[in-house]
Amino acid sequence: MHISEGILSPGILVAGAALTAAGVIIGLKKTDAEDIPSVGIMSAAFFVASLIHVPIGPSSVHLILNGLLGLLLGWKSFPAILTGLLLQALLFQFGGITSLGVNTFNMAFPAIACFYLFGWCIKGNRNRVLFICGSFASGFLAVSFSAILVALSLYLTGEEFLPTAKLILLAHIPVMLIEGGLTAVCALFLKRVKPELLEGEANAS
Amino acid sequence: MIEELSLQDSFLEQIDPRVKLIIVFLFSIVMAASYRFATLITALFICSIILLIGKVPLKEIFKRLIPVNTLIILLWLILPFSVKGDPVFLMGPFTATKAGVIYTAQISIKSNAIILMLIAVIASTRIFTIGHALHKLGVPTKLVQLFLFTFRYIHVIYREYLRLLNAMKIRGFEPRTNLHTYKTFAYLVGMLLVKSSDRAKRVHDAMLCRGFNGQFYSLNNFSITKKDLFILFSMISFIIFLGVIEWA
Structure with a gap:
């Protein structure tokens, strides 16, 4: 899902950096000093989750889980994803400094969109069907939306990227399904084992 | 890794x-x-x-x-x-x-x-040095702290992940393209989040006991x-x- 260095046009890079800066500022405003260890640990947990490869046919895909992250952290997803991606750039050279803004926005904006769209489905004692549908939709749509944003940033760089952009969208269709299912099962698990994780954001904001 | x-x-x-x-x-x-x-x-x-x-x-x-x-x-x-x-x-x-x-x-x-x-x-x-340097260059304190915490915990949680993965393998788990595999991975991620959040709570308490006041100090000036x-x-x-x- 990363766009690496040197591909996007300067205009897109600047726009991505500006949007990410705005998102991170809002996210940090909503983060108290006491929240930092828990946001940091969540962000590390999602970093590790992104190293998990799930088999799909003969190949495998790695988890993204920005939908789940959005449900759990809300606006704090912006700084959490920014630090995660910065560390990926520094440790593995996935992505880099100039594409950091675009990449963060492409993943964090869908996360927050899902938080607003489906966050209410998983809070409190909603009925089970609504809970499952809401969490599936947030996993599914977060990845779809991210894939669309990635494809769009490539397409806006130049029309010659159109086939690449289409390929990216196509390749992510199975990932969307897997992410949706995983997010739903994982949210159900959290509700049974540690429901306060799902409620956390409601008390904080 | x-x-x-x-x-x-x-x-x-x-x-x-x-x-x-x-x-x-x-x-x-x-x-x-x-x-x-x-x-x-x-x-x-x-x-x-x-x-x-x-x-x-x-x-x-x-x-x-x-x-x-x-x-x-x-x-x-x-x-x-x-x-x-x-x-x-x-x-x-x-x-x-x-x-x-x-x-x-x-x-x-x-x-x-x-x-x-x-x-x-x-x-x-070193990553920690990069964190402190970013702070000196004017990156917001909260963001730098988040960066340092995340880096510190990636290792801990990764070890936790390997431990859970080993436990799964011992019980004969083999990843395939089926619902059982996806469900197991979902539980794995869930357990990782539960353990991480418990740890976050313990760490924060321990830090407060040691007088943490929201400031990180670096030994190398x-x-x-x-x-x-x-x-x-x-x-x-x-x-x-x-x-x-x-x-x-």
Whole structure:
């Protein structure tokens, strides 16, 4: 899902950096000093989750889980994803400094969109069907939306990227399904084992 | 799996980390906006020289160039055929154009040059030092703390993940393309989050007991020496020079 260095046009890079800066500022405003260890640990947990490869046919895909992250952290997803991606750039050279803004926005904006769209489905004692549908939709749509944003940033760089952009969208269709299912099962698990994780954001904001 | 590369006896190691961060930042920006071959090749050349003088092991460099270049190989398979222009060669029903090949070559050199400069910096600086340097350069305290916490916990949680994975393997789990596998992975992620959040609570309590007041202290104080200033000015003039080749 990363766009690496040197591909996007300067205009897109600047726009991505500006949007990410705005998102991170809002996210940090909503983060108290006491929240930092828990946001940091969540962000590390999602970093590790992104190293998990799930088999799909003969190949495998790695988890993204920005939908789940959005449900759990809300606006704090912006700084959490920014630090995660910065560390990926520094440790593995996935992505880099100039594409950091675009990449963060492409993943964090869908996360927050899902938080607003489906966050209410998983809070409190909603009925089970609504809970499952809401969490599936947030996993599914977060990845779809991210894939669309990635494809769009490539397409806006130049029309010659159109086939690449289409390929990216196509390749992510199975990932969307897997992410949706995983997010739903994982949210159900959290509700049974540690429901306060799902409620956390409601008390904080 | 998750490790830093830290060189002990390289001249890169002795440069003030703030200087290194400023250089890699400005360099990446100028490169991202450059398209002329003269600029790109000069930059690639200088980056290779810096890595050579810095005695960064070749094996590490190649290993770290793999992620960028897998994507670039993918682009080579698509881009030359999707840019409009004069045809150069045919491959089945597809025509590669001259403009397409040039464009893809520009992207390849550019990406590699940016990543090489990044390698020169991270190969010689610890992540914690980078965090403190970012703070000194004016990045918000909360963001730097988040960065340091995340880095610290990636290792802990990764070990936790390996432990859970081992427990799964002992019980005969084998990942396949089926619902059972996906469900198990979902529980794995859930358990990882539960354990992580419990740990976060314990860590925070322990930190409060030890008088944590929202401030991180670094043991190594940065000080700019004449050598650092020299490197900063020569590299900035080099970056300006690149800009001049590109836009003059």
